[in-house]
Amino acid sequence: MNPLREGLATRSVPQACTVVIFGATGDLTMRKLIPAIYNLAADGELPPAVTVVGFARRPKTDEEFRKEQEEATRKFSRQTVRDEIWNGFAQALFYHQSEFHDAAGYKSLAERLEKIDRERGTGGNRLFYLAVAPDQFEPIVKNLKEAGLNKAREGSWARVIVEKPFGTDLASARELNQIVHHAFAEDQTYRIDHFLGKETAQNILVLRFANAIFEPLWNSRYLDHIQITAAETLGVENRAGYYEGAGALRDMVQNHLLQLLCLVAMEPPTDLGADSIRDEKVKIVRSLRRMTREAIVENVVRGQYAEGAINGKPVPGYRSEKGVKPDSKTETFVALRVRVDDWRLADVPIYIRVGKRLPKSGTEISVHFKKAPQVLFNKESVSLDQNVLVIRIQPDEGISLRMQAKMPGTTFRIEPVKMDFHYGTSFGKASPEAYERLLLDAMSGDATLFARRDEVEEAWAFIDPLEEAWVAKENQPGLFEYPAGSWGPEEADELLARDGRAWRRL
Amino acid sequence: MPVEIGKIDRELKKLWAEAGGAMTRASLINLAIYSEAPGSLPQNTEIIFKITEDHACRAIVIGANPGAPENRVEAWISAHCHVSRAGSKQICSEQLSFLLEGPSAKLLPNIVFSQLDSDLPLYLWWQGEFHHPMDAQLWAWVDRVIYDSQAWSNFGTQLGRVEAAQAEAKQRIVLCDLNWxxxxxxxxxxxxxxxxxxxxxxxxxxxxxxxxxxxxxxxxxxxxxxxxxxxxxxxxxxxxxxxxxxxxxxxxxxxxxxxxxxxxxxxxxxxxxxxxxxxxxxxxxxxxxxxxxxxxxxxxxxxxxxxxxxxxxxxxxxxxxxxxxxxxxxxxxxxxxxxx
Incomplete structure (x- = not known):
C-alpha cells in the first residue's frame, strides 16, 4: 500500500503496465480502446509509464500506428484531444507486426516488452487485450504461453481481457474458456461486458443495498413483476455478417441482459470483493428455470423486423438489408418470460425484451410492485396503479418512482405521479466511458465488473435450449414479423397480456 | 429579484412556476457562503454561477458588515441555469442572497436555518477570518465547514476557534481547507x-x-x-x-x-x-x-x-x-x- 495514496482515491490504483492489444487495427481499438486509454491518461488516472503495444498483421511502423490512432482518437474521444498531452501519450504507443499464429512474432514481442519494462518502468506487468474474433483466441493464447508471456515474474502480473462473444453456445464457450485457461488462470482472465461498466448498471447495487427502503420490499411478497427492456431504433447496419449467425438472443440476452437481471435479482454480497459479487450473480443464473420445448413456445417470442419507418423515414425490412439472406430466420427481436427459482423472487416473473428497429432507443429495468389493497380509495371505481421503480441504463441515466397522489379538489381522485432522478441533472460531471472504467479495473486487478467463467457457461446453459428449439425440425416456435418502428410483434404483447400485464411504455 | 425575507419560499415557488416546466430545479447540497468583504455579494454570485454548472445546490450567499452603524437586512432570489450535459434541458440551481448590516448580522444562524433545502447537507464556506466567540447554534447544523487557511493572519488562533466550535457542535463537522x-x-x-x-x-x-x-x-x-x-x-x-x-x-x-x-x-x-x-x-x-x-x-x-x-x-x-x-x-x- 502506497501511504501517499491515502485519502486521494477510493478505488484501487492501477499499476504501470504494458497493454498489448491484439487486433490493433480493428474498429474496437480505434473507436473505444485507444480513446479510452487516452482519456484516462489526460485525466491523470493512469500511471505515466502505462504503455500500449498494438499487435496486428498489417505491416506498419510505430509512427504510422500513432498517426492512425491520433486521427481515430480525435474523432471518437469523449474529450477534445490536446496536442501537448497527445504528444506525450503517443510516445507510449508502439506497433508490433506479426501474424497471430506466428510463434516468432511472440518471441520478438517478449523481447520488446522486456525492453519497454527497462525503458519505461512498466515493471513487468502485462495486460493482453484480445480485441479479435473468437477463432483467433487459440493461436494467440497458445503463442503467448509458448513465449512465456502468460506468466509474470515475481512481483508482477499478466492478465488477459477477452472481448465478447464468449462463444456461441455452451460447448463453444467451454472450448474458448478451455483455450484461455490453458495459458491463463481464472484470476488472470477478465471477460469484458461493457454493460457492466456503465454507471447506472453499477448503481443498481447502490440503489438496492445502500437504501434501506427498497431491500425489505424486494421479494415476491411485494413485487409483482420485473421488466428489462433493451430497445434500439437501429437496424443491423453493417454487422449483418456477425448478426446473421448470432441474433438478438445471443447478441444481447445471453450477456448484457442476463447480467442486468443478475444485478437486479441477486442477494446482498458479503462484501464488495469481485468473487463475493460474482458468487451471488452466478447463483441467479443457476436459479433461472430451464425451459422445455413446450415452455419455450409459451414463454418466448421471436420476431424479425419487416419494412416500416423510423422517425418518419421509411426503412427496409431485415431480409432486405445488405448481407442478410432473403430467407433469413435470424431474430431481431426476442421477448421472454423467465423465472428465478429462489426464495426471494419465486413467483415474480421477469419479462425481458430486446429488439432492433423499435420506435425508441433505451435500456431500462422496471420493477413493478404489487398494488395496494383497494379497500379504501375508489374501491368501486378506478383501479389503483402499481408503484413502479424504473432504473434507466441508457440514455438519460437515472431512476424514477411512480406513485399515487391525490388530485387537488374536493373528491378523492387519485392519479399516478412520477419522482424522477436524472444523473445528468444532479451531477454535472460526465460519467466516464464504460471502457475507461473497465480498463482501469483490469489494470488495478479488480474483476468485479467482469464475467466469471461459471457465469458465462451457466448463461449459455440457459440460452442453449432456446436456440436449439428454434432450429429444431419439429415443433419449431414461430418467427413473427413486426413492422420497423413498432414495439415488436403482437405475440410479445400477448405474452404479458396472458398474465394480465402489459409492457411498460418507454 | 428583491424579496421580503418572510416571503422567500413563496417567491421561489413563483420563480419556478414562471419557468413553466422549461427548467429543471436541481439540488444536492445547501451551500452557504459567508463573507464580510466589501462587494462580496456580486463576486460570490459569479462564483456560485460557475460552481452550479457541476454541483447543483441551493446557494445561500451572505454579505455581512457587522460593524455598520445602521441596521439593514435585504434579500434577493435568483436562479442559475445551465444546459445539461445530457441534453438540451436547462438545469437550474437557486440562490438566496442576503445583505446583513449592523446588529442584524447576528441573525446569521436564523437566516441560514430558515432557508435550508430540507434533508440536504449544509456546507458552510466561511471566507476570511473566524470571529470569537463562534456561534455554537450555527455550527451545530453544519456538516462541512470550508475555509482557506492560506489567507489567515494567524493559523493557530483561527484553527483554535474552528476546533472549539467543532467540539461544541453536537454533530461531527468535517473541516475542509481550500489550502489543502x-x-x-x-x-x-x-x-x-x-x-x-x-x-x-x-x-x-x-x-x-x-x-x-x-x-x-x-x-x-x-x-x-x-x-x-x-x-x-x-x-x-x-x-x-x-x-x-x-x-x-x-x-x-x-x-x-x-x-x-x-x-x-x-x-x-x-x-x-x-x-x-x-x-x-x-x-x-x-x-x-x-x-x-x-x-x-x-x-x-x-x-x-x-x-x-x-x-x-x-x-x-x-x-x-x-x-x-x-x-x-x-x-x-x-x-x-x-x-x-
Missing part, C-alpha cells in the same frame, strides 16, 4: 511515483525535499511537507528558520525539507531526492498541466498530469467533488501545526 485542496494535484503526481510495490523501498531512501512556493503561500508548502511527514512517519527534528526543516524517518535517517519563495503558482516545484533518483513535479505559471519527471542515473522519464488551479471556483469544485472525512489533512496539518 490546492495540493491535490501535486499529491496525486507525487503519489503515483510510488504506486508500484517495487518502488516502496524508496520511501526510506528519501534524503531531501525541495518546495518552491509563491509569496503568501508558505502555509501551502508547509502543509505539503506535513503531508509527507505524516504519511511517511517522519518526525520533526529541527526548524532552523521556518523554511528549512529537518525530519527523521523511522530508520533514523535525516530528511531535509527546504522551501523557498518563488513567484509563480502557489506551489511551482516539488523535488524529492532518493539516492540516485530525483522525482520532480513542476507547475509552470498559468499552465493547466504539471510536468512530472523521474531522473535517474540511466534515464529520464517525463509526462504531463492535470494541474490544479488557484481559482476559487476550481478549488471549490474540487473540494465538493472529492468529499471525504479529510483525516489525512488533519494528520498533515498537525504534523506542522506550529510552523503554520
Amino acid at each position: 485542496t490546492r495540493l491535490v494535484q501535486f499529491r496525486l503526481a507525487l503519489a503515483q511515483f510510488f504506486d508500484h510495490p517495487s518502488s516502496h523501498h524508496r520511501f526510506n531512501e528519501i534524503e531531501s525535499v525541495e518546495i518552491d512556493f509563491a509569496p503568501g503561500y508558505r502555509s501551502t508548502a508547509m502543509l505539503l511537507a506535513g503531508w509527507l511527514a505524516s504519511q511517511l512517519r517522519w518526525t520533526l527534528e529541527k526548524d532552523s528558520n521556518g523554511n528549512s526543516l529537518v525530519f527523521r524517518n523511522q530508520a533514523a535517517r535525516e530528511i531535509r525539507v527546504n522551501s523557498q519563495e518563488k513567484a509563480g503558482e502557489p506551489i511551482s516545484r516539488v523535488g524529492l531526492k532518493c539516492n540516485s533518483i530525483e522525482y520532480r513535479v513542476t507547475h509552470a505559471p498559468k499552465a493547466d498541466l504539471l510536468k512530472v519527471t523521474v531522473e535517474g542515473s540511466n534515464a529520464e522519464r517525463k509526462c504531463l498530469m492535470p494541474a490544479g488551479s488557484n481559482d476559487p471556483v476550481r478549488l471549490m469544485s474540487e473540494e465538493l467533488m472529492r468529499g471525504g472525512p479529510h483525516s489525512v489533512y488533519l494528520r498533515s496539518m498537525n504534523a506542522v501545526r506550529n510552523l503554520l
